[in-house]
Every structure is written in structure tokens, then in C-alpha cells.
Amino acid sequence: VSKTVELTVDGVKIAVPAGTLLVEASKKAGIEIPVFCHHEKLKPVGACRMCLVEIEKMPRLQTACTTPVAAGMVVKTTTPAVKEAREGVIEMLLANHPLDCPVCDKGGECPLQDNTFGYGSGVSRLDEPKRSNKKALPLSERIVLDRERCILCYRCTRFHDEIAGDGALVPLERGGESEIGTLTGETYDSPFSGNTVEICPVGALTSRSYRFRSRPWDLQHSDSVCSGCSVGCNVRVDARDGSVLRVTSRTNDAIDDGWLCDAGRYGTLPPPLGAEHAPEGKDAPRRARFPALRIDGKLQRVPLERAIARALELLGSPRAAIAFAARLTNEAMPLASELRAALPGCALGFFEPVLSPWPVVGRIQNLTSVKRIVDLGCDPWNELPILALRLRKATAAGAPLVVVGPRNGLFRDTRHWLRGTADAMAGACEDLARALAGETCSNEAAVAAASLRGDGPAAVLLGAHFARDARTLRAATRIAELLHANGDTGFCGAPMRGSNARGAAELAPALAAVDPLAQRPDVVFSFGLDAPVLPPGGRAIVASSGTIVDDPAIEVLFPLAHAYETDGHVTNLEGTVQSLRAIARRPGDRHGELAMDHELLGALLRAAAARAPALARGRA
């Protein structure tokens, strides 16, 4: 139970929970205290000194970003001393800053620009030469560093120290020579590197995929959900002229905690529609923009109705199948189910398994505060990355982590690793279960089990791949029972990876149980998959938002709206339903050319219904 503390900021009385930092408390009074190093998801550091304020009874100015509120505190943020201090910090920060705003990606959304306009003196007294450095130093294939622009707020390095825990980026050298970097000759390698670009308060760290592509004021925004995996991180999609250029975090404390993984941030963007902003060459594979049929050996543009008619005709084959992507919206799921009735001979199902043998119980946010963790062959670091950050927070707070499985995906935080191999997974899990129950077990398991003793909520994660084995699943659920890993405060289950796998399992259960490719179909309709299925010797129908490599097997092609171009809803691994808002359509892209999942399915259903009698006749 947190106490409330009353204080006064610039004459405004406010009440905030005890322990709140002054900089956050002041927001409640509608007072902005400028910051650079402060970030609400990182620990207080007090490095940039931009947030100096006057507090009554304190002899020196204090940093609002490190000072917790106290009862009766009287804070002043507009005195001459504060104004002078802010001008001083801005002056010092600009002393070695190149002021190359006209060619800087950050221009227009730059805290240094904003604070300089808001709190700087507007005059330079600098007569000395500035420190100069190589511009645009590539740190990795994704990220470029401009050391001249860096103001050493240490947000990026603190992110890797406190949040990712991988120490991938560090401050080097010291004093005025300090700079951000890695070990000489090594690349900046982290599955979470893009977050540092987002939290950088200047244009020092930039994404190579976004550099020089747009100005912030030319971007259209929409709120969506990352389609990379089933965590469902909240994103803001930024597009220019209808082409998605980047996604940034739209902080949802209950799900993503404000962070995105690189796989989501960089790996989920739809290919650009036109060549205007595309870095690829003219002949590079393109994204489908119009419905097309193979006529005279070439894919040629046709009206949607004709493409649908041809698709339905092909799907009349006795060995036809439709493989849906697990990312389809909840709006599309019932329509996909209905299509099953309209195409009686066709095998309809999801390309990847969506039905978890052990559906997740518990909230993602519980993972942060669990006291004991068992990971059975689940690889959150690579497959559900944001969960790994949550688990790291728990281990950093002292929660023991026992990993069973061939990989130790959470390597640095693991307390005990029982190396169950891919073959011997069930045995290793049973061993740990017996150890927890106090039965005969291996020494290794006994030691690991001992570390898990104690009270408090627990998390048990099972890799979806291993969950299909009945013995492993039984052992896993037994471990969860023994650790009392319940859903109220804990977390257990085998999360599936598809971004709407849970929605699929709940809203299209009949399809969820089917492997559409099990019977070696000769006609496959790939619906929404990243890479289409091309049956050997057979024919393919493709509905895709990705780039299309022209293959003679493709008979029919439907352009599909990407997740970020779609309105609808998806259900994440914990069962939370979240909405996707499409970015404004590209000018000239008339409705129907880039169909959303449910639009195309609706059109297919209507056409199939009209055709049904004919189909029936054909069968007879």
C-alpha cells in the first residue's frame, strides 16, 4: 500500500504516491521539467543535469530526475537560478554538438532541438574548435552511430545494462573523449538494438532502414500491434505516402513495457508499394499490387472477380488445400471457418500449428514479478523476445531460473541448466518434476529443485515444439502444479508463436486442428503467408502482402493488405484482444486492390456461395 505525499511545484499543490520522482510528479501539476538522460523505464542517473530545480531548504539546485518527492516539499522550476542552470547545460551540450540538424534524421522530433529552443540562451559563446569525429559509423547492419551528435546521456548503454542485460553497447574512453561503442572490431549485436535508436534524445543512433527516408512531419501515423510474434507489442506505424517506413513502441505497460525486439521492429514492415522510397533496384521482386492470373505463361492483371473465379475453380480439385497465416485478424477467422463449408473437398487449416496443447494461463506482466522460473525448452530470447526482458527483470530481482532443454536461451540469467536434449526432453522434465516432489531424481535436478524452493508466484514455460509430446506435457503441468504456478500471479503454458495463434484457436477451432498440407495437396492457396507454399508439380494460389518471386506454379495472385494496413483485432498469447488500425491507404490504391484479410475472404465466400450449385452439379 503506497502512501500519498503532498508537495508544491511552482505554487501548484499536488499529491502523488511516495517514491515518485520529482520529474514525474511535476507532470501531474502540468509542469514540464526538461530532461535528456531521464527515461521512465530506466533507473535514475542524474547525468545530463538538465532537470536542475530549486527545492526550498536545499543549498544547491537538485536534479528532479533523481529526487523522490517528500511531504511538504516546495519546488521551484522557474527561478533565475534554474533558468541559468538550464542555459548552462544547453550551452555545454552544444559546445561539441555539430548542429547539423538540416541533415539529421532526428530533426523535428529531437529533444535537444526542443530543449535548446525552449531553454537555451540562443547565443553561442564558443570560440574553440569542436571535437570532430567520423560521421555515420555503422555499428551493425541495422544501426549507424554519429558520435559528434551524441550528448552522452547514457540512455542506450543503460538500456543494454539494465533492460536487455547483454552489455552490447557501452561507454568507452572517459571525460570529454567518452564515446559509445563496442569492442574494437565487433558489431553491435543485440536482439533489442532498435530500442536505443528510439530512446536516443539526439540523432546519434539511427536506423539504416529509416535514414533519410522521411521527415517526421511528413509521416502519417496509426496505432497497431506488432505482427512478429504472439506477444502483441503495441506499435505506432509511421508511413509516408502510404508506404510504411518504421514502427516505434506505443508503450503498453501490461504487455511490452515500452520495448520492441529487432525482429518485430525491423522484420515486420511490409515491402514498399512503389519504388519512390524503395532502396531496392528496379528489377527487384515487387509486392503484388493487383489481382493477377497466369495467362500465356505470364502473371497478368485481371479484375478481382476473375481472379476469384479462377481460384475457386482450382480449389475444386479433390486435393486442394488452403493454408492460412496465424496472423489473420479475429474478424477474418470466422470467415475462414465458413469457407470450409463452401469448399467441402478442400483441406483448410493454418500453415503453422496454432492450437497450444497447454494454453497460457496468467498475464505477461506477471512474469516481471514472479519469484521462481522454470523454462522447459521455450526460447523466449529468440522467439518471444519481450518475454525474455520480463524474465530478466524477475531474475535481476533475485528469482532463480531453471532451464531444461537443448538451448539455454536466457544464458546469463540462468541459475541451473539441465541439458535435456531434443530426444530426452521428457526424461529431463520428469526428472525435475520428481525432484520438486521429493522423489528419486538425479543430483543435478535435486540441486536445481532446491534453488526453486520458497514461496511466491512461479512461472513455467514450455516450448510449443516439446508440448506435443504427451510425456513432456504431463511433466510440465506437474511441475507447474508443484510450484503452484497459477494464473492470478504466475504464468504457465506453452505459448504458440503466430501473432494471432490464440485468436485462431479460439475463433476458428475447426481449422486450428487441421494441418492443411498433411495430404500432399496439388493445389495450395497460401493465404497471408510470408513465403507461399508451392506444391511440387501442382499449382499455387497466393494472397500475400510480401514481395513475390514469380514462380510458374503460381496461377492466381491476390494482393493483400499487410497487418499494418489492416483494421481489425488480434488476440495475443495471454488472451488479450487488441485492435489494429490501418494506416491511410496509399493515394491511388483504390479499395479492393489491397484487400484486408476479411475483405478478400468475404469476396471469396460470396463467389463460392454463388457457385455452390454449379460445384454441386460438377460433383454429381
Next chain:
Amino acid sequence: MTATQSHAGAPAREYALSAQCKEAILAERAAYPQPRTALLQALKIAQAEVGFLPPSIVAAVADLIGVSHAQAQELTTFYSMLHTERHGERVVQVCTQVPCGFMGGDRLLGQLARGLGVAPGETTADGKVTLERTVECMGACHRAPMCRIGDGYVENLRTQADVDALVAALRKGTVPATPGTRNHDCHPQQQAPHEPPRKTAAAYEPVLLTHQPRTTPVTLAEYRAAGGYEALQKALTTMQPGEVTDVVKQSNLRGRGGAAFSAGMKWGFVPKGPGPKYLVVNADESEPGTFKDRELMEVESHLLLEGMAIASYAIGCNEAFLYLRGEYVEAGARMRAAIAEAKAAGLLGKSVLGSKFDLEIHVFLGAGAYICGEETALLESLEGRRPMPRSRPPFPAVAGLYGRPTVVNNVETIVNVPHIVKRGADWFKALGPNPKSAGPKIFCLAGAVNRPGNYELPLGSVTFRELIEQCGGGVAGGRTIKGVLPAGISAPIVPADKLDTKLDYESVAAAGSMLGSASLIVIPDDVDIVRAAVRMLEFFRHESCGKCTPCREGTAWLHKILLRLEAGRGEAKDLELLLSLSSRISGKVLCALGDFATSPVTATLQHFKNEYLAAIENGRGARDDWSRRP
């Protein structure tokens, strides 16, 4: 450019650690409560074997300790004693900071450069010797001019003959790189001429530096024969830990590191609950003009150990750390030897003196970073992280080393503890005229005096002038005094007209400065104050950790302006800018280093503005002597 990078067609060479070296690193890793503490020592072990730290070696060390490669490189590039490039077999580092610089350091650098035929920063053609000018003070100000060679010191290099002998020894390769002070290996004089006399002028019998002018360590037998470890026995057998804290509190012992905070109160802040607590003794003595802890550790090792044991008992600590600056290799070796002696005699380790009290003491050497003298930066360094000061609260007494309650005390603070326990708080308070600011104090006296050295006297018992005249034997060369820096270069200069100020915290504060660590640097009239300010700001610029904006950017900016002034390219408006920038640093920074960094500018400008105006008018030119233009 390192070998593994192989830019510009240089042949790539992979370096690897020997099995023996890896073993030493793993042993170091196992020695501390957390493996990352061993990272700095591991890098030093690797460097000792390979000669420098190329990326492949940094990566190998990181893997052995269990941190990311970048995190190991973070330390490698921060500490000035770790090198990413290969040096000559012997690195000769000449101190040119205040006071060494004006006591002949710059001259020595020039003599060595001519003698070796290289410019500072270069290595001789045969790869044997690298000559360097250091910005950091080495803690040998009373034996200026001096240089550090390998892990040893060569001091009192006063004449051309001394330098010639040294150059010859370097050419022959007979100067060892091992720790120790070896004036005589390459020094024609048999005895350093000016070690301080044992007795100071006042009628006072020293209790801390009881063996002057001796420079060899006091053995355990000698120490015990003189009543050593009786105070520890008394504390363990007759006093509760709280009682020890109480008597230290009553004595008003104030921290000798510079901040002068009550040691007993600091101990009292440590919460009582279960779990480990730590004592960390700050021996990172890096303030220019300060060399007292060095003498205490090199000679009075057991007095320090006894003090550490009593303090640990008082606060409930079973694992204590002694953090020495990296250059104090000799002091570190002597402390380790003393610990081994004490352990063998049952005075440390399991059940100290047969009691239920256990104590392990780690001797931990830094690697060249003034900021580690700041207690929270020191803790970061101990944790194997970049030594940048922490923002307070929480204070170390609540959350210090590894987030646990920690007391950080200076060496000189701790050596007072056995005496207080043995003789009582009243004895301590009676030493000196002011009971609130009493007790023995070691005054480091350096600069232009005839007998520089450490002098132990009660606080407040003498004035600046009395100390200089009676202990220091007056100003060298019959010159007059321009001013005295009372706390190394970190406190405002006290001009000549205030030399009758008593040497205690309150009186020096009233005179507009700070007593701090009581490291008095006497600056004679003929030293150019602009040159002195340039060197002092060069120091703060070099030693700023880079964490907070005003210190990182401000010290560099101030230094650049001063360099321009010194070169004769200054303007009158620069003086205004110097003061304005100083006010935008001081009071706005995260730790005291930034506050200290401005007084070399503001105080010298306040008292000696005419010299700044003269520099603007005429410039100093790039002369390597420090004297003013006639």
C-alpha cells in the same frame, strides 16, 4: 591500431592467454563476492602477460569473467594504466602536474627527451623505452621531480647527473619494472637529502607516523612490541560493536579524505539487520600534492590493518576492501605482506584473536583514475563497472558495495581508530585547540619548501606560515610565497597575506578555502599562475569521468580557453567567460570533482588577475619552465 584489426595491410596477429594466465584470472574471479569485481584485475593480469590489451585478449578476459566483450573494453579504455596499444619495454612517465611541474618535472621531461632521443609520447627506435608526460600526480610530490618506470618510482631526479645516470641505466636495460622506490639504483646520491626529520617543530610526539624518516615497513613483531593490536584485543574482548562506534563518535574523528564528515556518525548510519556489510578503505590517494596514505601503507601497514579490523568489528563487516590507486604497487605489496603476517598470527581471517569475529581483507589496486577517490565511483570500480559516481541518495551506508550497507573511510581516518579505542575519546579531543576539529593530522607539505614531506601535528596547532617555516625549513631558494594550495589542487589558493591562518577545517574555510586532505602545495612568487592553472585544468579535464554534462564539457572548455590564453591568443572577454563557465559548472555537477575543477580558475583569477592580463598582453610562449616573464 591493434594487431588483430590489420588495417593498412599490417599483418594480423592473434594473441592468446597462456593456461597459467587463465588460471590466475579464474582464481581472481573466485576471490570476490561477485565475479565482475575481478574484471579489472583480470585485465591487468592479461596486460602483464601480453604487454597490452588487443581486442582478442579483452574478449578472452571478458569470457573468463562472464561479462560482454564490450563491458571489458569499457574498463580497458577508461583506466589510464590499461593500454590498447603496445608500448616500449619500459614506460617512463614523468609527472608534470602541480607541484612536480614547477619543481623540475618539465625540465626532467626535456632532459630525458634529449637523453633518449625521443619526444614525449614516442618510443625509442630499439623499442626499449617509451617516454610519457603524465597529467596525473603520482603521489611523490615531496621527492620531485620524479618519474614512474614500470611499477617502480625513481624520485629526486634533481641534477643533470641524476638524469644522465638514469638515461644510461635505461639504455642498458638495468632499471627493473618491479615495484619499489629505487632512487639509488640509478642515482649517484646515496641518500635522499631531504627526508623529513622525525620530530616536528611543535612539542608533539607523533602517534601515526612514529617511524620517520624510515621508509621500510614496520614488521608485525616490531608493531606488537610497541603495543600494536592491543586496541583490537580490547575492542573484541571488552566492547560491544556499538560501543566502539560510540567512542569514535565521541572523539569527533572527522574523515581525513577531505570531506571531514564524522566517522562515528557514518558508522552509525549502517543498518543493524542481517546480511553482509562492507568496510571499504579509500587509499586511492590521487589528489596532486597528497602522499600521506602512501607512507602510512608503506611503513605503518599494521596500524592500518588494526584500524580496519576494529572498524569492521564495529559495523559488523566480515569482508573488507582496501582500494589503492593503481600506481601504489609497492604499497599494495607491503599491505599484502602485512595481511599474510597478521593472518598467520591469528589477527585476521577466521576467529580473530580467538573471538567469534572473522575478517577477510582484500587488497584491490585500481588502474589510474582520480575519480575512484570519490567514494561511489570507487564502489563502481570495485564492482567491475565504469567508475562513474552514483547519484545520492541512497548513501553507501544504506546501499553501497553490491547494494549492501557499506562504510567508506580514508586510510588516515582508519589509522586513528586504534588510538581512540586504546586511549579514549577525550585524549583525541584534547589534541589541538578545537575539540570539534581535533586529533592528529598528517600535513603533506610539498612545492617550494626546503624540507617537503609528511608532518603529523594536531589539527589547528599551527598556521600555514609556522608549518612552512618550522617543519618545511622555509621557502626554497630564498624566494617569497605567492600562495598555498591547502587541499591539493582542489581548493582555492590561499594568498600570501592569509598565511597566518590556523590549519584546521573551520579556520581555512574562514580564509576562503578548504583544508580538505591537508595537502599543502607552496607556490613561490616566480611561478606563472596561468601556467599553473593550465596544468590544473588539464588534470580535471583528463580525470573527469564524463558522466555529467557540466564537468565533462566544462572542464574541457575551460582548459581550451586557458591554453589559448597561455599561447598569447587570449582576449579580455575570455576572463569573463572563464568565470561565467565556472559558475555554470560549480554547484551544477553530480560529484565534487566538478566543483573542485573550477577553483584553479576562479581563485587564481581572483587573486592574480594581473598575470592573466599579462598573458593576454604578451603570451607565455611554449617555454618549458614555469617562471613568469621578467
